[in-house]
Amino acid sequence: YSVAPKTVHDKQLKHRCLKGFHIEPQDDYLQSRKPVLVNNDCKVILSAPRKSMTDYYYKNADADEVIFVHEGSGTLRTMYGSLNFEYGDYLVIPRGTTHQLEFDSEKNRLLIVESYGPITTPKRYRNHYGQLMEHSPYCERDIRKPVDLETFDERGDFLFYIKKQDNIYPYHYLNHPFDVVGWDGFVYPFAFSIHNFEPITGRLHMPPPIHQTFDGHNFVICSFVPRMYDYHPLSIPAPYNHSNIDSDEVLYYVDGDFMSRKHVERGMITLHPGGIPHGPHPGTVEKSIGAKETRELAVMVDTFRPLLMTEYAAGIEDPNYYHSWIPDAVSGNGLQHVDIAP
Template identity: 35%
Template sequence: MKKWISFPHRAGRHSRQAHVDLPDGTYEREMGKEGFFGPAAHFYHTHIPTGWSDFQGPLRPHAFDTNLLSEFGGSPWDAEQLLGNAHLRLRIWKTDRDMDHLVRNADGDDLLFVHHGQGDLYCDFGHLAYEAGDYIVIPRGCMWRLAPAQKTELLMVEATGSHYQLPDKGLVGPHAIFDPAMLDIPALDDAFETQRSDNENWRVVVKARQQLSTITYPFNPLDAVGWKGDLSVVRVNVRDIRPLMSHRYHLPPSAHTTFVAGRFVVCTFAPRPIESDPGALKVPFYHNNDDYDEVIFYHRGNFFSRDNIEEGMITYHPFGFTHGPHPKAFEAGKKAALKETDEIAVMIDSRDALDIGAAAERVENNDYVNSWKPKD
C-alpha cells in the first residue's frame, strides 16, 4: 500500500472545492500523481496556463490526421504503427475486401474500435457482426478475420504482453457505465457454419515478438463445433455506454474508463449533459498529467474542448505538458453556451512514454502547438 506524503493545505486566493467557484479572474490548474487517482494540488493563475507565445522542443503536443493515410494492405498486420511502446501499440487499418487469410496475435490482446463501416468478424468462437462504434476485444491467441460489407476503418490498440479487463467501478457498482450483460459474444450460427471448408488451403498469419509467421492448413481452422469457458471475443457499442455525470462538478477523464490493460487504460467520451451548476467548470480543467501520456482518437461529433479537430484525427499530449481546453472552448464554457456534448472519442492514457511512428509523422499537423496561443 502506498503511503503518500499528504498534508492538505491552503494559501492565498483559492477555491474551496476543485473545479468549482474559481476566484474571479483566475484559471485553475491541477498538478497530480498517478493520473487522477493520487494526491493533487490546484493552482489559481491570473493567466491561462496554456497561453504560451512560443513552444520549442520535443515535449510539444501533436495532432495527426489519419484521414490522410492511404496505404493499408489486405491484413491488419500491414497497418503501420502510429504510436507505441513496450506495452501498447496503436494502428489504423482500413479495408474494403474480405480477408483471404486468418490472423492470430501471440503478443497480446487486441482492441478494435470500428470508426467506419460494418460487416462480419469470424473467429475461433464463431461469427459476430460489427458496425461503427463497436469495441471488439480479441483475446491473445484467437484466430480471426473480417468480411466487410462496407469499407471499414479500425483503430487497433494492442495490449502487448497483457490483457484487457474491466475497470473497478468502486462506489457506483459493477453495472455502472455499462452493464457487463451488454457484452455480446460470437455465435456458432449459420454464417459460421457456411464459412467452414475442408477442401482449400487457409493461411494463418501469426504475429509473435512483432514478427510474422505463416501457417498453412488444408482446411479452414475455424471449424469449432462448440466451446465452453469464460474467455471469449466480446463486443460493446458506444451507444450502450452511459457516462458518469455530475451536474455540480466536472468529473476527471478517469471516470470514463472503459477497459484497463497493463500500463494503460482506455476511456470513452460519450454524449452527456454539461454541468449546470453556475459555479462548476463546464469544460475540462487545465492540468499537468505528469505520469501519463494522453492520446485521443476523435470518432464523431463536435469536440467541445478542441478547436479545428475533426473526426478521424488523433491528438497526443506527452506527460509533463500542461494542457486543457482551447481558448475558444474555454470561453464558450464560461458562457454556458452548450447544454450537452455530442462528441464520441476514445482516450488512451499510457503510463509509459509513447514513440511516434513514421506513418504518424507523415500526417502530423505541425501547427497544432500554436492552437492554444491567445487569439489577437
C-alpha cells in the same frame, strides 16, 4: 516478414496532432495496419482496409486487440462463432484467436490498440464475484458474445498469418481452422458499442477515470460520449488546464463537437505527453459557460509509460498544432472551431 514499427526518436517534449484520415486505404487488411504510437505495453494502430480477409486467417500471438470501428460494418468470424459489427463498436479479440474480418463495403476506418497484457473491465466496476455493479457505465447485457458457431469438418490448404514478436509468419494448415463443435470458458472475443456507454455526470467537473471503458497493462481505454455538462449553477463546463504526471494522453476524435478544441477533424489524434500542461483552447472556456450538454464522441488511450511516434505518425503530423493555444489576436491565423459530425 517484419511488421516492427520504425520509431522516431524525437525527444522534444511537445503536444502532437496526427491527421488519422491521411492514412491511405489499402486493399489488404494486414498491409493496411499502420502503427502510429507505441511503447512496450501497447501499440496504437490506424487501418483503412478495402477488402475482406477471404484468402487467409489471422492470429495475433503477441497481443490482445481492441478494434474500434470508426467507419464500416461487417462480420468478425472466429472459431467461437461470428460477431456482427458496425460504426461505434469495440471488438475485443484475445491473443491467439484465429479470425477473419469480412467488410460490407470498401469504406472502412479502424482504430486498433494492441495490448501485451489482457484487456479487462476496470476492477472498480466489479464486485467480489466479478459481476459488473450498478454504478458501472455498462453491464453484461451490453456485451455481445459470438453467435452461430459453424463447424467446418474440412481438409485442404488453409493459409494462416500468425503475428509473433513483430513478425508475420505464413503457415499452411491441413484442417479448417473453424473445426470446432463447441467451446467453454471466459476468454473469448466480444463486442461492445460505445453508444451503450452510459456517462457518469456530476454537479462539478468529473475526472477522466469516469470515462474508463477497458483496462490494460499500464494503460486504459476511455469513451467520451454525449452527456450533460456539469450542472452546478456556477460550474464552468470546459475542463481546466492540467498537467498529466503519470500518463501520456491520446485522444482519437470520432464525431460530434468538442467545446475544448478550436479545430478538430474526424480521425484526428492528439498526443499530450505527461509533464507539460494542456487544456482548452483560448476562448473555449468562455464559450462553454451556460452550455448544457456535449455531443462529442471520442476514444482516449492513456498510457502510464511514454509513447514514441513512428515514421507513419511523422508522415501525418500537423507540425503547428502546439501553436493552437496562441490567442487569435496574437497568432493572426488562429484555428477555427468546426463541427465534425458527418
